[in-house]
Amino acid sequence: MADIIQLLPDHVANQIAAGEVVQRPASVVKELLENAIDAGADSIKLIVKDAGKTLVQVIDNGKGMSHTDARLSFERHATSKIRNAEDLFQLNTKGFRGEALASIAAIAHVELKTKQVDDEVGNAIVIEGSEVASHDIVVTPTGTSVSVKNLFFNIPARRNFLKSDTVELRHVIDEFHRVALAHPNIAFAMYNNGSESFNLPASNYRQRIVNIFGTKTNEKLVPVEEDTEVIKISGFVGKPEFAKKTRGEQYFFVNNRFIKSAYLNHAISSAFEGLLKPGTHASYFLNLWVDPQTIDINIHPTKTEIKFDDEHTLYAILRSAVKHSLGQFNIAPVLDFDR
Numbered sequence: 199m200a201d202i203i204q205l206l207p208d209h210v211a212n213q214i215a216a217g218e219v220v221q222r223p224a225s226v227v228k229e230l231l232e233n234a235i236d237a238g239a240d241s242i243k244l245i246v247k248d249a250g251k252t253l254v255q256v257i258d259n260g261k262g263m264s265h266t267d268a269r270l271s272f273e274r275h276a277t278s279k280i281r282n283a284e285d286l287f288q289l290n291t292k293g294f295r296g297e298a299l300a301s302i303a304a305i306a307h308v309e310l311k312t313k314q315v316d317d318e319v320g321n322a323i324v325i326e327g328s329e330v331a332s333h334d335i336v337v338t339p340t341g342t343s344v345s346v347k348n349l350f351f352n353i354p355a356r357r358n359f360l361k362s363d364t365v366e367l368r369h370v371i372d373e374f375h376r377v378a379l380a381h382p383n384i385a386f387a388m389y390n391n392g393s394e395s396f397n398l399p400a401s402n403y404r405q406r407i408v409n410i411f412g413t414k415t416n417e418k419l420v421p422v423e424e425d426t427e428v429i430k431i432s433g434f435v436g437k438p439e440f441a442k443k444t445r446g447e448q449y450f451f452v453n454n455r456f457i458k459s460a461y462l463n464h465a466i467s468s469a470f471e472g473l474l475k476p477g478t479h480a481s482y483f484l485n486l487w488v489d490p491q492t493i494d495i496n497i498h499p500t501k502t503e504i505k506f507d508d509e510h511t512l513y514a515i516l517r518s519a520v521k522h523s524l525g526q527f528n529i530a531p532v533l534d535f536d537r
């Protein structure tokens with residue numbers, strides 16, 4: 199019998215990978231914002247049109263790319279962030295898979311402009327359906343601008359499954375908030391259909407939360423701080439009287455990366471036990487820092503779930519830190535460690 203197995207062409211492999219990484223415009227927003235942060239930018243702009251369906255553009259003032267790197271950045275598994283498997287356990291960057299730009303370029307029209315600080319001129323590359331349509335030398339500011347146009351232009355089924363602009367914009371803003379909250383020291387701005395939605399100057403964590411969620415938030419925040427061998431915690435929980443019916447404002451960041459964890463969420467709700475009206479949920483904005491060697495963030499392409507070596511200990515420390523804070527602010531009537 200003849201052999202029948204073939205390696206898939208790159209553009210097909212990229213399109214398949216895109217299926218995992220890019221669900222909607224907000225996924226593009228996340229990947230581009232994270233690349234801007236990894237590039238060391240201290241000012242980042244997000245521009246969207248039609249909730250990102252027509253355009254998602256991120257402009258940063260980071261380190262930019264060389265002529266060759268600009269082209270290579272669209273290759274699959276091409277990354278400057280890790281070199282070997284060991285690096286996976288010492289990650290200091292958001293990215294490491296080298297898949298985002300290749301995936302996005304397989305399902306959208308992409309324009310990249312980039313310049314490094316010591317160069318007079320930069321590079322502009324246009325990619326359409328994984329093919330380089332043009333590569334020119336251009337005058338452009340230091341840093342990088344990536345424009346992603348007409349998402350899913352070549353996958354009509356995907357494009358038709360996108361929700362209304364209102365819903366997609368909600369996802370885009372959620373993603374923008376997560377990244378902006380994880381990096382209060384970076385200035386962010388967001389524009390939607392030509393008008394400014396957010397303008398967040400570089401500041402501290404409390405101020406960043408207030409700038410995003412409004413001045414009234416300030417009085418709702420109770421600081422939480424804890425520093426142990428295994429975990430450092432810093433951030434805020436919302437006072438119980440401000441708890442909401444929706445789960446909206448619940449943020450965990452592990453080593454500056456937004457994560458979802460039902461288990462750690464339970465640690466918080468259990469710290470709030472007896473303080474919340476039934477059916478309401480506490481707000482929290484908590485940064486957790488752990489040794490990168492003790493977590494695995496490679497379990498899902500979008501990296502919002504991570505695996506901790508010792509979840510149970512983290513749970514206990516987190517719960518008691520939150521209880522302690524609520525107690526200090528005379529919010530909890532009886533605390534078990536006071537007995």
Ligand code: ADP
Binds near residue numbers: 260
């Ligand atoms: P990853 O972020 O996992 O490395 P990406 O496909 O997102 O993979 O990006 C590929 C490479 O392109 C990055 O490793 C980086 O070297 C370069 N790159 C992407 N975006 C930027 C940017 N905004 N500024 C500088 N370099 C970038």
Ligand code: MG
Binds near residue numbers: 232292294296298
């Ligand atoms: Mg990336």
